[in-house]
Amino acid sequence: MSTMTLNAGPAAAVGDSTAEQNLVNTKADIKTVGSPFCDDAKLRMRNVNVFYGETQAIHDVSLDIGRNQVVAMIGPSGCGKSTFLRCLNRMNDTIEGCRVEGELSLDGDPIYGAKVDVVPLRARVGMVFQKPNPFPKSIYDNVAYGPKIHGIASRRAELDEIVENSLRRAGLWNEVKDRLDKPGTGLSGGQQQRLCIARAIAVSPEVILMDEPCSALDPIATARIEELIDELRENYTIAIVTHSMQQAARVSQRTAYFHLGKLVEVNDTETVFTNPEHELTEAYITGRFG
Amino acid sequence: MTDLTQTNLTQKQVRERIAARLASRHRKEKIFRGFGIASIAFGVLAVLVLFTDIISKGSSAFVQSQIQLQVNYDPAELGIDKVDQESLAWANFDGVIRNALRERFPDVTGRSEKRELYSLVSSGAGFDLRERLQNNPELLGQSETVWVNADDDVDTYVKSLSKSKDGFLGRTSEQKAVWINALRDSGELKKRFNKTFFTNGDSREPEQAGIRAALVGSLFTLLVTLVLSFPIGVAAAIYLEEFAPKNRWTDLIEVNINNLAAVPSIVFGLLGLAIFINFFELPRSAPLVGGLVLTLMTLPTIIISSRASLKSVPPSIREAAMGMGASRMQVVLHHVLPLAMPGMLTGAIIGMAQALGETAPLLMIGMVAFIVDVPHGITDPSTVLPVQIFLWADSPERAFVERTSAAIMVLLAVLITMNTCAVWLRKKLERRW
Numbered sequence: 267m268s269t270m271t272l273n274a275g276p277a278a279a280v281g282d283s284t285a286e287q288n289l290v291n292t293k294a295d296i297k298t299v300g301s302p303f304c305d306d307a308k309l310r311m312r313n314v315n316v317f318y319g320e321t322q323a324i325h326d327v328s329l330d331i332g333r334n335q336v337v338a339m340i341g342p343s344g345c346g347k348s349t350f351l352r353c354l355n356r357m358n359d360t361i362e363g364c365r366v367e368g369e370l371s372l373d374g375d376p377i378y379g380a381k382v383d384v385v386p387l388r389a390r391v392g393m394v395f396q397k398p399n400p401f402p403k404s405i406y407d408n409v410a411y412g413p414k415i416h417g418i419a420s421r422r423a424e425l426d427e428i429v430e431n432s433l434r435r436a437g438l439w440n441e442v443k444d445r446l447d448k449p450g451t452g453l454s455g456g457q458q459q460r461l462c463i464a465r466a467i468a469v470s471p472e473v474i475l476m477d478e479p480c481s482a483l484d485p486i487a488t489a490r491i492e493e494l495i496d497e498l499r500e501n502y503t504i505a506i507v508t509h510s511m512q513q514a515a516r517v518s519q520r521t522a523y524f525h526l527g528k529l530v531e532v533n534d535t536e537t538v539f540t541n542p543e544h545e546l547t548e549a550y551i552t553g554r555f556g
Numbered sequence: 557m558t559d560l561t562q563t564n565l566t567q568k569q570v571r572e573r574i575a576a577r578l579a580s581r582h583r584k585e586k587i588f589r590g591f592g593i594a595s596i597a598f599g600v601l602a603v604l605v606l607f608t609d610i611i612s613k614g615s616s617a618f619v620q621s622q623i624q625l626q627v628n629y630d631p632a633e634l635g636i637d638k639v640d641q642e643s644l645a646w647a648n649f650d651g652v653i654r655n656a657l658r659e660r661f662p663d664v665t666g667r668s669e670k671r672e673l674y675s676l677v678s679s680g681a682g683f684d685l686r687e688r689l690q691n692n693p694e695l696l697g698q699s700e701t702v703w704v705n706a707d708d709d710v711d712t713y714v715k716s717l718s719k720s721k722d723g724f725l726g727r728t729s730e731q732k733a734v735w736i737n738a739l740r741d742s743g744e745l746k747k748r749f750n751k752t753f754f755t756n757g758d759s760r761e762p763e764q765a766g767i768r769a770a771l772v773g774s775l776f777t778l779l780v781t782l783v784l785s786f787p788i789g790v791a792a793a794i795y796l797e798e799f800a801p802k803n804r805w806t807d808l809i810e811v812n813i814n815n816l817a818a819v820p821s822i823v824f825g826l827l828g829l830a831i832f833i834n835f836f837e838l839p840r841s842a843p844l845v846g847g848l849v850l851t852l853m854t855l856p857t858i859i860i861s862s863r864a865s866l867k868s869v870p871p872s873i874r875e876a877a878m879g880m881g882a883s884r885m886q887v888v889l890h891h892v893l894p895l896a897m898p899g900m901l902t903g904a905i906i907g908m909a910q911a912l913g914e915t916a917p918l919l920m921i922g923m924v925a926f927i928v929d930v931p932h933g934i935t936d937p938s939t940v941l942p943v944q945i946f947l948w949a950d951s952p953e954r955a956f957v958e959r960t961s962a963a964i965m966v967l968l969a970v971l972i973t974m975n976t977c978a979v980w981l982r983k984k985l986e987r988r989w
Contacts, residue, residue, distance in 0.1 A: 357879060362802055388881035395879070399872035401891060411890075412880045462876070469881065 296525065299543045300533035304332040304520075308473060308503040309354060314368035316349055316358065316527075323349045327368075327529040329522060331473075336495060336504040338518035338535065340511060342550065346527040347507045351475050353377075354505060355391035356384050372473065389416055392466035396478040398458035400450035400465070405442050408450040408461055409433060412469035428468055436464035437494055456487025463494065467502070474498065476506040480513065492517050511551055515539050523547045610968075614961025620750035620763060621706040621714040623677055623739060625656040628699040629689055639693035647689075649682035653704065660744075661735060672732060676739075678705040680764040703748065708762040708955035710736055714747065715958075726954060753962065757928045758944065762955030765948070767966050769930045773843055773923070773938030774912060774970070780847020780934055781854055781911050786904050788851070789858030793900075796859075797866040798888050817856035824853045825917030833921060840922035841937035849917045854907035861903025865896040898982040905978035909971055915942040941967045 307330035316324035324346045331337045339347040349358065356377060358364045370377040372390060389412070400408050409429045412418075419425035429446070433439040438460045442453070450461050459479060466474055476495070480488040495504060495517045508514050514521050514535065521538040523531045523546070531544045542548040565573075633651045636643035654674050658664065664673050681704035688702065689695055706714070709727045713736060716724035725733060739745035756766030800806045828849035832838045838845050869892050877887040918924065923939050924947070931938035939947070941963060948960040 355879065357875065360874070360878065385881050385883050388879060393875075393879035395872065395875060397872060399870075399876040401873065401876060402895065411877075411882075415880070415882050415886055415890075465876075465880065 296528040296530055296546070298328065298529045298532065300531045300537070302328055302522075302529065302532040303330045304335075306333045307331065308333045308335075308373060309505070310369070310371045311353075312369040314350070314353060314366065314370060316346070316353060316367075317363075317365040318361070319363040323527050324353075325527045327524075329529060329532060331503060331505055332520070333503055334499055334501070335520060336499050336506060336518040338514035338521045339505065339507045339524060340509070340514050340521060340550070341524035341530075343509075344526075345524040347522075347524045348477050350524070351477055351505055351507050354473070354475055355388050355393055357393065359384065389469050390471055391473045391475060392469065392471035394459070394462050394466055394474065394476045394479045397482050398455055398462055400453070400458050400461050402449060402451055404447045405433075405450045405453070405461060406446040409464050409468050412465060416469055418469060432464040432468040433461075435467055435498070436460045437490065437497075438464055454487070456483050456490060459483060459487070459491060460494065463491075463498075467498070471502065473503045473505065476504065478507050478509060481509060488513070511539070523550060525550070610961045610964050614958055614963075614965050616715050617753060617958040617962035618750050619747040620752065621711040621745060622703040622748045623706050624701060624703055624744040624746075625653065625677075626659065626699060626701055627652050627656045627685065629685075629695050629697060630655070631697055634696075636696075639689060639696055644686055644690055647686065649685045649689075650679075652685060653677055653681055669731070672729060673735065675707055676710055676732065676735060678707050678761060678763045680759070680761055681705055703746075705752065705763045706745065708953055710745075711763055712954050714740070714745065753959070757930050758926060758939065758947065759928060762951075762953045762959060765956070765959060767941070767944065767963055769927060770939050770941045770944035770963070771966060771970070772930050773846075773927075774940040776843035776931060776934050776938065777846040777850065777918075777923075777940055778908060778912055780844055781850040782904070782908060784847065784851040785854045785858055785907065789855050789904070789907075790862050790900055792855075793859045793862030793866060794888055794893070797863050798884065798892065813856050813859055817860060820916075821853050821914055822916040822920065824849050825920030827852065828917060829920045839935050839937070841925045841927065841939070842935045843931065843938055843940075844934040845921050846918050846923050846940065847934065849921060850911040850914060853914065853917060854911050857907040857910065858900075858903050861906065862896070862900045865899025865903065866892060868899065869895045894985070898986045901978060901981055901985070905974060909974060912971060912974070913942055913967070915940075915946055918943055941970070 309331040311327060311329045314324055314327045315322060327350060329337075339351065341347050352358045353366050353370060354372075354377065356366075358366060366378055372387070376382055377387060401411065403411070406429055409432050410419075410425055413425055413428050419428055430439060430443075433442060438457060441457060442448075442461075450458065453461060459482075463474075463479075480491050483491065492513060495506065498504060506514075506517065518535045520532060521535045522529060523538065523542075523544070525546050531538065531542060531547045533543065537543075538547060539551055542551060629652065631637055633655060634647040634649065636647045654670075657673050657676065658670070661673055664670055684704060685702070710732070712726060713723050713728045713733065723733075728736075736745060752764060753766045755768055756764055757769030759765040796806060796809065828845060832845045832848050833840055838848075873891050873895065874887055877891045878884075882890065918940055922937075924943050925937060925939065926947070927937050927939050929936070945960055945963045945967065948956045948963060
């Protein structure tokens with residue numbers, strides 16, 4: 267996993283205290299503290315273990331993501347938060363030697379299993395990646411791609427409508443409405459990422475997964491995306507991985523802190539940032555390691 | 557932390573150390589660039605020498621000495637009374653030409669002198685007259701002025717005259733040279749565009765030999781190769797790269813494909829002989845079998861280059877499409893393949909160019925046979941350009957020397973055309989990132 271350390275400052279402060287080193291490197295059993303479960307869960311994950319070949323990347327994680335909620339996943343690099351996120355729409359399937367154990371369900375429907383078809387699953391659980399990755403096609407075709415492959419629009423007019431609505435909801439319509447036939451790769455980084463969000467919501471997913479969506483963007487584009495996430499919450503359930511604790515604090519309702527493949531703490535975002543229960547969480551958010 | 561701070565060097569010492577090595581660093585760069593320029597210059601020089609040599613030797617093959625004759629399609633001499641297929645086949649056109657020659661040089665008497673005179677004109681000239689009469693039946697009994705091909709010895713002598721004053725007589729007798737010069741002076745012997753070279757197949761007589769049969773044979777063979785090897789190669793590459801599990805079996809297959817690319821081409825020829833001709837009993841010397849053999853030879857090239865270009869498609873595009881819920885097939889067809897296509901085409905063209913120049917395996921399946929007719933399909937016996945070059949280079953007649961070079965020029969022209977098409981296609985298909 268590459269790290270775009272927007273919060274890289276505290277890294278230099280690490281080191282002197284052996285007590286803190288022990289804290290960071292602790293292999294002791296970490297029990298999840300806080301409130302990982304909720305009543306109205308959109309996504310339920312129970313005892314999830316993920317292996318890359320022999321290495322275990324995720325240890326026994328249980329977590330609920332509530333309906334129309336933004337859950338932020340934070341933690342130091344290599345803690346497994348992206349791996350965990352990618353389990354939710356089975357993007358890990360493409361990685362050679364990756365094995366996922368545990369129960370994961372979306373609205374009660376299992377996510378893993380021999381009978382589960384990933385194609386409709388991924389239509390229900392959309393994804394936005396770290397680096398904006400529009401297709402090398404026109405802006406229109408980028409947004410229309412999902413509806414086309416899933417056969418959502420029956421007429422051209424309907425497709426036009428879906429494209430316009432998606433771009434409007436992603437806050438990009440006014441900027442691109444006159445150049446829909448121009449390549450999506452010609453947009454600025456922030457616009458490209460919003461195009462990717464428009465592309466994801468064009469198939470009306472229920473959940474949107476965001477893997478550090480702002481790490482390649484400047485502060486203004488980041489602010490724009492954060493606003494957008496807040497607006498999208500009305501209609502979608504969002505799970506976001508971020509390295510920026512400020513971002514987690516700004517956009518999420520609940521925050522999950524991961525450490526060395528274990529889920530350390532899940533709580534309301536406010537609680538995590540003002541009054542963390544676990545000493546590891548506190549150490550991380552106060553910048554004692556990162 | 558770097559070594560700098562640990563060894564406690566002052567800034568000044570660091571600067572000095574850098575400066576001390578600067579000259580040698582720049583020198584190394586210059587040497588490296590010099591090597592690069594030298595190797596490019598060598599390459600360009602080699603190409604220039606090759607082209608000059610071939611063009612200087614071969615360009616004269618595009619003209620051919622022709623003799624103007626006043627021929628009389630005399631029914632009595634021809635031995636026919638009407639123009640139809642059967643009578644034309646038997647008609648004595650050589651007699652007509654001999655008459656015309658005797659009329660032009662009435663002083664010539666004596667058997668051997670006459671035979672010498674008749675050999676001024678190509679032995680194939682009669683066929684040209686027959687064709688002419690067949691197309692214009694009303695000429696029977698009429699007289700007309702025609703240009704007929706001169707014999708190859710005459711042609712060689714005439715062409716050598718432009719290089720030296722006396723020219724190269726070779727098999728041409730002094731007497732013949734006198735006639736030739738007489739004809740030249742009166743404008744009845746001229747070097748004209750050698751149409752025969754582009755319309756005829758191979759022949760034992762250089763002045764009647766043409767490149768057409770080999771060119772058409774090459775095109776048919778390449779067509780078969782392309783139609784078979786491109787889809788098979790691309791499909792294999794896509795399967796191995798995008799769908800196949802990575803295990804011992806696919807590793808083994810990969811190693812074998814790489815090995816196959818290094819197998820000497822003559823082995824493929826033997827394989828084709830054993831399997832396609834002996835076992836499946838496909839026709840010998842046919843472009844179909846040639847194409848099949850060249851397919852075997854080209855496949856590894858296409859598979860390897862296609863896999864390389866599939867690998868170079870950024871994974872982010874795959875992830876994006878997969879994240880949208882595209883099936884694996886859709887990811888490949890909609891996104892990966894269009895991006896990989898330019899690279900695949902380049903690989904295919906390299907493979908085709910290799911196949912176009914391949915000789916050895918085709919010798920094994922009989923495409924080296926002496927074939928006069930232009931093939932009309934992929935099962936007709938035929939030969940290909942490189943084999944034709946090989947055959948001509950092997951022929952003793954002096955006039956075949958220039959034809960060999962001319963055939964090489966045609967082969968190079970086909971190659972350049974193919975490469976141009978490839979570059980154009982790639983430019984057209986390449987998507988801006």
